[in-house]
Amino acid sequence: MPSLALLVDLFISTRATHSPPSTPPYCYLENLRAGSVGSAVAYSLLLRQVVADIVLIDINHDLCRAQVQDLSDATFLSNVRIRQGTLEDAQKADIIIITAGAKQKPGDTRLALVDRNFKVLKSILQSLQPIRSDAILLIVANPVDILTLFAQRLSGLPKGQVLGSGTLLDSIRLTRILASKLKVADTSIHAFVIGEHGDSQSVAWSTATVHGTPLLKVLPLTEAERDEIATTTKKKAEAIIKVKGFTSYGVAAVTARICEAIIFDHRQVLPLSHWQKEWDCCLSLPAVLGRDGIISSFPLSLNESEQAFLSSSAQSLKKVIAEYAEEL
Numbered sequence: 556m557p558s559l560a561l562l563v564d565l566f567i568s569t570r571a572t573h574s575p576p577s578t579p580p581y582c583y584l585e586n587l588r589a590g591s592v593g594s595a596v597a598y599s600l601l602l603r604q605v606v607a608d609i610v611l612i613d614i615n616h617d618l619c620r621a622q623v624q625d626l627s628d629a630t631f632l633s634n635v636r637i638r639q640g641t642l643e644d645a646q647k648a649d650i651i652i653i654t655a656g657a658k659q660k661p662g663d664t665r666l667a668l669v670d671r672n673f674k675v676l677k678s679i680l681q682s683l684q685p686i687r688s689d690a691i692l693l694i695v696a697n698p699v700d701i702l703t704l705f706a707q708r709l710s711g712l713p714k715g716q717v718l719g720s721g722t723l724l725d726s727i728r729l730t731r732i733l734a735s736k737l738k739v740a741d742t743s744i745h746a747f748v749i750g751e752h753g754d755s756q757s758v759a760w761s762t763a764t765v766h767g768t769p770l771l772k773v774l775p776l777t778e779a780e781r782d783e784i785a786t787t788t789k790k791k792a793e794a795i796i797k798v799k800g801f802t803s804y805g806v807a808a809v810t811a812r813i814c815e816a817i818i819f820d821h822r823q824v825l826p827l828s829h830w831q832k833e834w835d836c837c838l839s840l841p842a843v844l845g846r847d848g849i850i851s852s853f854p855l856s857l858n859e860s861e862q863a864f865l866s867s868s869a870q871s872l873k874k875v876i877a878e879y880a881e882e883l
């Protein structure tokens with residue numbers, strides 16, 4: 556099949572129907588930043604053949620070129636094309652992934668990055684204009700919930716098309732712990748970390764299930780055990796950063812999963828950072844993800860104390876957002 560014709564056909568068919576195309580979609584993807592996270596994201600996207608074209612952009616041109624050269628040695632596995640690009644390439648991109656920005660130093664909270672990364676995000680979004688009206692903007696840089704809201708305000712795109720990787724990574728970390736305790740596959744467990752991808756996150760224990768059976772029935776954890784698991788989950792990035800300076804593989808795999816769900820219009824329910832009407836901020840709750848981005852929020856019946864935790868997570872995010880009211 557000629558790949559150029561496929562570009563248009565498959566692109567239209569993934570939008571028009573819910574059935575996944577039988578061949579890799581010939582979509583175009585732009586990955587802003589060739590640092591640790593950006594390059595790992597590119598690597599997982601090309602290994603999984605999520606897209607046909609990957610473009611990497613970084614203000615550090617030499618690093619970006621070297622990353623592209625290195626990554627191009629892996630493309631023989633999948634025939635995905637990868638190249639270095641410029642912000643003008645964004646006009647052709649189906650998905651724009653923003654991983655640009657400062658990362659936490661050991662001991663930093665994610666919220667401490669907001670000042671620096673707001674400036675980076677703002678300058679990128681200005682240079683991206685005019686942005687394709689059906690592009691999906693995926694925010695990975697931290698603090699991801701705050702930056703997702705800022706990107707919604709600054710990009711002019713419909714809110715559903717601007718989302719953050721949120722607590723999908725945290726939920727996967729949690730699921731791994733639970734699955735290893737139960738000796739079942741991760742995919743048999745449905746458990747969500749909700750709220751901020753950061754310190755105010757919480758686990759929605761009451762809604763967690765193992766193939767439909769309440770998790771706490773199959774795995775009766777005491778409150779202390781639950782707290783310990785939640786803390787290990789929350790502190791995992793910190794523990795890794797303390798030793799290797801950054802995290803990249805997990806977030807890269809998660810980003811590939813998100814792009815897959817968008818491009819193939821999977822309608823998968825994933826905990827992602829998206830706009831919450833109740834609080835006018837972005838935080839993670841399960842959402843249905845498809846070609847148009849966030850299709851809808853998926854209702855989660857939290858108990859009273861879980862709802863209170865979620866609310867306080869929203870309030871702590873809103874406090875930070877309020878400081879930027881004049882710049883948005």
Ligand SMILES: NC(=O)c1ccc[n+]([C@@H]2O[C@H](COP(=O)([O-])OP(=O)(O)OC[C@H]3O[C@@H](n4cnc5c(N)ncnc54)[C@H](O)[C@@H]3O)[C@@H](O)[C@H]2O)c1
Nearest residue numbers: 590591592613614615654655656657658695696697801806
């Ligand atoms: N959401 C998550 O789950 C998650 C997980 C890990 C890391 N992160 C975040 O991802 C971000 C990147 O982390 P990293 O480890 O790759 O950092 P890194 O320092 O390796 O890469 C950052 C890169 O951004 C580039 N950059 C800075 N300003 C830019 C601009 N205006 N345009 C283009 N490029 C620009 C720099 O040149 C640098 O190469 C951080 O904010 C980190 O906190 C998020």
Ligand SMILES: *[C@@H]1O[C@H](CO)[C@@H](O)[C@H](O)[C@H]1NC(C)=O
Nearest residue numbers: 758759760761858859860861
């Ligand atoms: C709600 O769920 C939490 C665990 O997330 C639990 O600790 C708490 O006891 C539950 N509250 C009620 C009222 O059931």
